[in-house]
Amino acid sequence: MQTRKHNIITLCTRGITLALGMCLVGGLSVISSAHAASPVKALEERDVYYPGSEDLASDEMRVIACGTGMPNARPKQAAACWLVELGNGDKFLFDIGSGSSERISALKIPYDYLDKVFIGHLHSDHFGDLGDLWIGGVIGNRIKPLRVWGPSGHKPEFGTKYALSHMEKMFTWDSGSRLGNVDIRGQVLEVNEFDYKAVNKEIYNENGVSIRTIPAIHALDGPVSFILEWNGLKFAYSSDTFPNKWWMEHTKGADIAIHECFITPNDLVKKQKWTPGAALNVGTQVHTSPAQFGKVMSAIKPRLAVAYHFFNDFDTAPNVEKMVRTTYDGPLALAVDYMVFNITKDNIRVRMAVIDKDIWPQPAVGKKLPPDASKRIGFSEFITNGRVPFKDVVDKIYSDINKKYGTNIPTPK
Numbered sequence: 001m002q003t004r005k006h007n008i009i010t011l012c013t014r015g016i017t018l019a020l021g022m023c024l025v026g027g028l029s030v031i032s033s034a035h036a037a038s039p040v041k042a043l044e045e046r047d048v049y050y051p052g053s054e055d056l057a058s059d060e061m062r063v064i065a066c067g068t069g070m071p072n073a074r075p076k077q078a079a080a081c082w083l084v085e086l087g088n089g090d091k092f093l094f095d096i097g098s099g100s101s102e103r104i105s106a107l108k109i110p111y112d113y114l115d116k117v118f119i120g121h122l123h124s125d126h127f128g129d130l131g132d133l134w135i136g137g138v139i140g141n142r143i144k145p146l147r148v149w150g151p152s153g154h155k156p157e158f159g160t161k162y163a164l165s166h167m168e169k170m171f172t173w174d175s176g177s178r179l180g181n182v183d184i185r186g187q188v189l190e191v192n193e194f195d196y197k198a199v200n201k202e203i204y205n206e207n208g209v210s211i212r213t214i215p216a217i218h219a220l221d222g223p224v225s226f227i228l229e230w231n232g233l234k235f236a237y238s239s240d241t242f243p244n245k246w247w248m249e250h251t252k253g254a255d256i257a258i259h260e261c262f263i264t265p266n267d268l269v270k271k272q273k274w275t276p277g278a279a280l281n282v283g284t285q286v287h288t289s290p291a292q293f294g295k296v297m298s299a300i301k302p303r304l305a306v307a308y309h310f311f312n313d314f315d316t317a318p319n320v321e322k323m324v325r326t327t328y329d330g331p332l333a334l335a336v337d338y339m340v341f342n343i344t345k346d347n348i349r350v351r352m353a354v355i356d357k358d359i360w361p362q363p364a365v366g367k368k369l370p371p372d373a374s375k376r377i378g379f380s381e382f383i384t385n386g387r388v389p390f391k392d393v394v395d396k397i398y399s400d401i402n403k404k405y406g407t408n409i410p411t412p413k
């Protein structure tokens with residue numbers, strides 16, 4: 001049904017509510033309702049999501065698109081990243097592609113709650129911002145380890161453990177610089193590598209949440225897809241994959257099925273100047289084309305099919321939708337960043353988030369410890385001797401702060 005309320009048109013079909021212009025759905029019928037408009041009262045309901053402003057019901061799942069684009073992050077779309085929030089208080093990130101850490105910050109969630117990341121494969125557009133979340137989380141107040149799950153590879157050096165141990169090494173200077181300057185308990189990385197060939201194997205089971213892995217087929221051995229189940233709700237996320245038998249078998253009837261859907265080969269040639277050969281290979285063999293995506297969704301019949309991993313613009317979305325609709329006529333959303341899905345057993349509501357660009361990291365939930373200055377690595381004598389301290393100015397800053405907060409912190413020598 002279609003409802004007009006407060007100048008916002010929403011589309012409802014098969015228990016799915018979507019804000020117009022953001023999603024495309026099939027099989028719509030129309031009704032109308034009227035609320036008395038007022039020149040002085042707030043609107044009764046705003047069909048958008050303001051981060052941090054809504055309770056999540058105990059039986060509800062909220063999924064937020066934090067990256068829906070292609071390998072090159074752009075202002076409108078970061079690369080792959082999906083946040084799943086559950087009514088039991090758990091939050092999970094699936095993939096953490098380039099540019100997505102900015103989207104995550106915008107959601108006003110204390111970093112303490114963002115400590116679980118599941119990586120589908122080790123392409124930069126699926127884990128390029130892991131370093132940002134890890135280190136940014138330390139600065140942004142996460143005071144517990146960052147837990148990461150990711151697949152093995154066909155050789156150890158193609159696996160998640162290898163990649164993350166080298167990421168830690170890459171950040172040696174960064175990590176060292178924070179010793180003694182901030183609370184570094186969040187600097188610990190917990191890496192959980194699992195077999196990429198495992199079929200429907202549970203890799204996580206805590207607090208009533210089960211996460212299973214199935215192999216994906218993409219570029220090289222190693223990629224996987226994930227299935228999260230909680231409270232009778234099933235979330236399936238492909239990361240990147242060519243259509244495959246494991247997805248078809250194990251994601252059937254998902255409440256929300258997020259599957260990659262690459263841009264059409266024709267648009268790859270037209271917009272990105274690819275050769276037809278490269279466009280056909282990448283667009284239909286390395287990735288899933290829109291018509292293949294439709295076939296996949298027709299086979300698994302989710303309550304809502306979500307297509308992502310393409311630049312979703314006025315001139316590309318119609319081509320994607322047209323091709324999907326040659327093979328699938330069920331509920332469909334073409335994802336863009338900040339699309340929000342509220343899922344219960346009875347309803348799926350799809351809206352866009354309204355983002356505050358001035359957002360700051362939220363305070364830590366746990367108590368922060370003062371930095372332990374004895375851990376500081378410090379400067380060489382050569383660099384120390386180059387300091388110009390402006391002692392009169394800094395003394396005043398220390399004395400003002402001490403007065404304001406009742407502290408007695410001496411100015412360092």
Ligand SMILES: [Zn+2]
Nearest residue numbers: 121123218240
């Ligand atoms: Zn990939």
Ligand SMILES: [Zn+2]
Nearest residue numbers: 080123125240
């Ligand atoms: Zn990708």
